[in-house]
Amino acid sequence: MTAVTSALASTSKKMQALCAGPANVAGASIKVITITPGTYEAAGMALDLSAIFPDRVYWATVNSGTVRNATTGFLQVGLVPGAAKADGNGYVPTGWKVVMSSGATEMTAADASAYVFNITVCGI
Secondary structure, X not given: OOEOEEEEEEXXXXXHHHOOHHHHOOOOEEEEEEEEOOOOOOOOEEEOOOOOOOOOEXXXXXXXXXXXXXXXXXXXXXXXXXXXXXXXXXXXXXXXEEEXXXXXXXXXXXXXXXXXXXXEEEEO
């Protein structure tokens, strides 16, 4: 599985204040993370969020399900969570996957990195 690189884009205190539930747990925060995919793999590309959220991820969502690239078109993108935490509260931050549609008119395996997108994640 090819690794996916990620970088923190921003931390939203306003969004954090509006979010009920896990964002109110001591130490929890909501962050926007920029994702740059590695080489396309049909089963999904590995995403490790443990550098940003070392303990757990409560939820994560793609900011836009459609990612555009000016030269080769667009594709659909989604997330598959890691394993559930043993205490039933959130997910392990490792073992996540980025899944993308692929086709002759959309992208090739080699140009997946051209489809940079953001995800919003709540975790500790």
